[in-house]
Amino acid sequence: MKEFVELLRKASDKIKSTDSTIQLVSHYDCDGITSAAIMAATLLRLNKNFQITIVKRIKKEMIEEVSKREPKLVIFTDIGSSYIDDIKNLACDIIICDHHEIEGQLSENIIQINPEPYDIHLTGAGITYILAREILQDNSLSPLAIIGTVGDMASVNSRIFENSQIEVERGLNLFGRFTRPIYKAVELSGIPDIGDASKAIQFLSEVGIELQKDGEWRTLNDLTEEEKRRLADAIVKEKLKYGVFRKEEIFGDVLTLKNFPDELRDAKEFATLLNACSRMGDSATGIALCLGSKKALEDARGLMRGYKRYIANSLEWIRNNPEYIKQTDSATYIVAKDNIHENLIGTVVSMLSDSSEKPMIGFANAEDGVKVSARSKTVNIHKVVREAAQICGGLGGGHAEAAGALIPAGSEEKFIETCENLLKEKFIKA
Secondary structure (H helix, E strand, O other): OHHHHHHHHHHHHHHHHOOOOEEEEEEOOHHHHHHHHHHHHHHHHOOOOEEEEEEOOOOHHHHHHHHHOOOOEEEEEOOOHHHHHHHOOOOOEEEEEOOOOOOOOOOOOEEEEOOHHHOOOOOHHHHHHHHHHHHHOOOOOHHHHHHHHHHOOOOOOOOOOOOOOEEEEEEEOOOOOOOOOHHHHHHOOOOOOOOOHHHHHHHHHHHOOOOEEOOEEOOHHHOOHHHHHHHHHHHHHHHHOOOOOOHHHOEEEEEEEOOOOHHHOEHHHHHHHHHHHHHOOOHHHHHHHHOOOHHHHHHHHHHHHHHHHHHHHHHHHHHHOHHHEEEOOOOEEEEOOOOOOOOOHHHHHHHHHOOOOOOEEEEEEEOOEEEEEEEOOOEOHHHHHHHHHHHOOOEEEEOOOEEEEEEOOOOHHHHHHHHHHHHHHOOOEO
């Protein structure tokens, strides 16, 4: 841990002492957007000039483009650790704030802050925040770190991200606490036999919860503690009718971000909005939203509407084209090819995996290969995907329950065959 702290101090000193334009490179997803925003806010506080580049992957062309700008310092956030051999030839100082698997040999011009060697569990936004806190000597940016952590489906360590502007309580963890009518939150909560608005309304009426007050639809946040308790008890009873369920499907740490607009006060909802920005190819709007832009909030709402349409169309395509789905005893595979965009395959797989105990793996054609997204509740899918990707000549990474890879075009069947062997022979538990 002493070594980790020393890395933070070294990186802090390097950023403070750099007097020219700093190049910031970050990943395009929610964790990457919040990481970029945290570092951008830090550099603004230091009155530093900087330029932001958002990427899906680090490619030779991007390295060449950055080199042409001749920066003295490049900061990589939520990306970089898996591309060390590609980036270390930059003729400048480099700081990496990343949590992905470390690949390659570090050189003297790189300061890498990665939790992997220290058994610390933080996402890219978490690592970037720890550095920002060291630089600024305050915890003002911790809400952004929480949003990035939630968006990366990782657990939030409330002690590390402690801030007076964050309220943490244990309770019902339904999506849309501030923005969805309570019947809509229940309708979309995954309760068996409650799949439409009329059944959700009937269910709430039987529980004794008023749906409206003064002509306005009530949200989960509007309920009294007694109503929340009755609703929780009713949901548990309903779930138990269909066998064992996981408590985390309903209960968990509910994080409220104070002094934010209603639709951004729930960390999950904020993260979902940022994911919509990234998946629709507009990470810049997501960064501006994190930095408090009101216009960005309007733009993000529009992106969310488009994002929902794309997701609905993707799910409809899957329902109408079962021949693209391969079911085995070990997993479910969706070989979408060009029918689902690579930016959306992860979201689609996440949504479908909620109702499946088997690992679910999706494939979508990408510009430079095939994008793989995998989710699992029972298997350490990261280990499976990483090994299968390596065997296929690709690169994989991620976490125990969510992982991804980029593999060569046309190697889907080889990847599936490899996954099947790994799942059958090892069945690596999460």
